[in-house]
Amino acid sequence: MTHSRFTALLLVALLCTAGRALAHAHLTDSLPPDKATVAAAPAEIDLHFSEELNIKFSDAKITGPGKASVKTGAPVLVDEGKTLKVPLSEPLGPGAYSVDWRVLSTDGHKSNGNYSFTVKP
Amino acid sequence: MTPDAALILCRFSLYGSAMFLWGASAYLGWFVPSGLAAQVGQQLHAWYRLALFLVVITTALTLPLQAATIGEGWADAFQPEMLGSILSETNVGQAWIGQACATVFLLLSFVVPFVGRRAIALGAALLLISATMTGHAAMNTGWLRPLHRLNDALHLLSGGAWIGALPAIVAILPKLREPMWQRDARLALTRFSTAGHVAVGLVIATGIANTILVVKAPPLDWQIAYQRLLGIKILIICVLVGLAISNRYILVPRLGRRATLGRLKWASIAEIALGFLVLGLVAVFGTLQPT
Numbered sequence: 001m002t003h004s005r006f007t008a009l010l011l012v013a014l015l016c017t018a019g020r021a022l023a024h025a026h027l028t029d030s031l032p033p034d035k036a037t038v039a040a041a042p043a044e045i046d047l048h049f050s051e052e053l054n055i056k057f058s059d060a061k062i063t064g065p066g067k068a069s070v071k072t073g074a075p076v077l078v079d080e081g082k083t084l085k086v087p088l089s090e091p092l093g094p095g096a097y098s099v100d101w102r103v104l105s106t107d108g109h110k111s112n113g114n115y116s117f118t119v120k121p
Numbered sequence: 122m123t124p125d126a127a128l129i130l131c132r133f134s135l136y137g138s139a140m141f142l143w144g145a146s147a148y149l150g151w152f153v154p155s156g157l158a159a160q161v162g163q164q165l166h167a168w169y170r171l172a173l174f175l176v177v178i179t180t181a182l183t184l185p186l187q188a189a190t191i192g193e194g195w196a197d198a199f200q201p202e203m204l205g206s207i208l209s210e211t212n213v214g215q216a217w218i219g220q221a222c223a224t225v226f227l228l229l230s231f232v233v234p235f236v237g238r239r240a241i242a243l244g245a246a247l248l249l250i251s252a253t254m255t256g257h258a259a260m261n262t263g264w265l266r267p268l269h270r271l272n273d274a275l276h277l278l279s280g281g282a283w284i285g286a287l288p289a290i291v292a293i294l295p296k297l298r299e300p301m302w303q304r305d306a307r308l309a310l311t312r313f314s315t316a317g318h319v320a321v322g323l324v325i326a327t328g329i330a331n332t333i334l335v336v337k338a339p340p341l342d343w344q345i346a347y348q349r350l351l352g353i354k355i356l357i358i359c360v361l362v363g364l365a366i367s368n369r370y371i372l373v374p375r376l377g378r379r380a381t382l383g384r385l386k387w388a389s390i391a392e393i394a395l396g397f398l399v400l401g402l403v404a405v406f407g408t409l410q411p412t
Binding site: 054055108 | 191206210213408
């Protein structure tokens with residue numbers, strides 16, 4: 001009878017909606033890489049994410065030795081919107097740097113995180 | 122309340138209302154004989170009004186709530202500059218414009234005389250489709266993206282057609298006892314069952330496709346909140362299955378008895394309630410990281 005059929009469909013519908021998850025962008029790769037020690041000071045920081053981003057609400061703050069913040073240019077998106085490229089206004093001196101990123105993926109999810117790298121003396 | 126929690130509540134009300142408006146209107150508009158449809162429509166009038174009210178309110182609230190979650194909290198909810206940036210420079214903002222257009226269409230279909238239930242169904246369908254303009258379909262690139270969106274839309278529409286039609290079924294069931302409506306009610310329920318086969322096929326196919334595209338593994342890691350909530354949801358679904366089995370194999374064969382119809386009606390109402398509970402769970406873990 002109809003009733004059992006629509007119940008069955010309701011169940012299936014509800015089970016299947018399990019797949020409706022919004023994905024969060026997370027950092028999959030970066031340049032310089034996480035915890036790396038690089039010999040040459042990079043001219044830019046490249047952050048590669050798992051999702052496409054909206055540039056308006058995506059940014060990264062770079063902090064150098066002595067908690068001094070590093071001056072950066074305006075970030076841009078490359079690689080179909082998945083890589084956030086942050087140009088550095090001045091060359092980095094030797095020392096430990098940390099990168100705090102905050103991004104908005106195109107599905108409307110905010111995420112943030114940080115990683116660090118070292119520039120060799 | 123945090124903006125994130127408010128946004129979850131907002132989405133829950135929006136999708137619940139849109140699914141009812143779509144499912145009930147499509148069913149009454151295309152599958153129920155017009156005399157009976159008018160009668161049932163009258164009975165559901167208050168629910169229609171409530172659903173429309175919720176759609177309008179939640180659509181209006183979605184944008185400021187989105188601004189508050191993307192920005193620094195409640196302070197950003199009504200900041201014109203923030204709202205402007207979201208509208209013009211984010212995908213969720215553009216999806217909201219689509220949602221707002223669908224809501225205006227839906228509102229017009231209610232207030233313009235003689236456009237009928239099919240226009241309401243169309244407006245609600247547009248609203249559900251606008252939901253697929255953002256969301257996890259964004260995780261694909263290239264040719265897969267439009268396909269994923271189409272799949273999402275079909276999934277929401279076929280699922281919503283059934284869930285939303287349940288209140289109309291609850292209203293039609295007692296009419297099997299009324300000599301005046303008996304024939305039409307039987308016809309309406311038979312058509313419901315026939316159309317169900319198409320919807321079942323669509324929901325299953327699109328659900329499997331969705332799962333392949335998004336989840337990629339069974340939800341067995343209960344350490345993760347998303348998978349835990351999904352597990353709870355599956356338990357509720359087991360209860361629903363029990364209810365369905367009891368309806369089909371205990372109540373339906375006794376349909377000749379007077380008390381059975383009433384029980385079947387209450388069982389359907391219980392299913393609607395459990396369906397809402399599940400929709401609520403989806404609204405919560407839909408915002409969590411799946412793995």
